[in-house]
Amino acid sequence: MTTTRVLIADDQVMVRQGFTVLLNAEPDLEVVGQAVDGVDAVAKVAELAPDVVLMDIRMPGVGGIEATRRITASPAATAKVLVLTTFDLDEYVYEALRAGASGFLLKDASATELAHAVRVVAAGEALLAPNITKRLIAEFSRMSDVPRSPVKGRSGNLTERETEVLSLIAQGLSNAEIAGCLVVAEQTVKTHVSRILVKLGLRDRTQAAIHAYETGLVRPGGS
CATH class of the missing domain: 1.10.10.10 (Winged helix-like DNA-binding domain superfamily/Winged helix DNA-binding domain)
Structure with missing residues (x-):
């Protein structure tokens, strides 16, 4: 079984710990690190080489959008970025997608939805349901x-x-x-x-x- 390595970047300790517990409960997923802000996320990606980064958009200092841009800028970049947001039509989501994010996930997603999103993004497939994709990209x-x-x-x-x-x-x-x-x-x-x-x-x-x-x-x- 191939294990997908995940990095969680969020300035809220409870969010990081909660997602870590949920993902580590899956046999094919492993949280290899946590980052407290954008700068930390970029450094941890270089250090730990995760397959997927769960990236909060709104973090102090360097936020998720700039961090996503830095992570995906290199032609050799392999980590996929899954943006975490509170609102499904948060204007920052569009900026994050342009910066190189592969999709987005609501923070109130269930454990099943979270695990599924990570697997789909890691595989390079379409993360969003068709109706959401159409609405999101059109907007x-x-x-x-x-x-x-x-x-x-x-x-x-x-x-x-x-x-x-x-x-x-x-x-x-x-x-x-x-x-x-x-x-x-x-x-x-x-x-x-x-x-x-x-x-x-x-x-x-x-x-x-x-x-x-x-x-x-x-x-x-x-x-």
């Missing part, structure tokens, strides 16, 4: 000041089918749902997704969805 796009016209030269030479898959990812569809729409095998969709991420130089599906909105491939409220 992110609305709040962003990036032009919504299609941007040439940023497609990474995607094929027509890959572009179609990217559009469906941005609309919040899972691999299985995309396979159903395109009438292909789910494994074929997974292959397309992998190629899209490589061609665009993106870390995961969340970043791919953001890219689709930023480049105008998909627009808020429709494709």
Whole structure:
């Protein structure tokens, strides 16, 4: 069994300890460290090499957004960042996603939801439920000041089918749902997704969805 290594970054002791207990109760998850702020989180990532970082957004000094940016900036970075927030439409969530976070999780999530989120992010799959993904990314796009016209030269030479898959990812569809729409095998969709991420130089599906909105491939409220 492969163990997913987790770092918890939060300025509240009770939050760190509570999540540590919940995650360590899972046979395939291990909390390898805790960080009290953004600076500490960046240092601990370099020291402990976790697979996933549970990152609080609002911390004193260097907050979660800047810490996320620093952690994911390196081409060699392997840690995935899962943002912790109190509100599901916290404006800072969008900034965190642009900074490189792979998704977000509400602090009142259940133990089962927490463990599931960590596993999904570690695997590079879509963290958010389709309806939440669509709402979140569309709202992110609305709040962003990036032009919504299609941007040439940023497609990474995607094929027509890959572009179609990217559009469906941005609309919040899972691999299985995309396979159903395109009438292909789910494994074929997974292959397309992998190629899209490589061609665009993106870390995961969340970043791919953001890219689709930023480049105008998909627009808020429709494709």
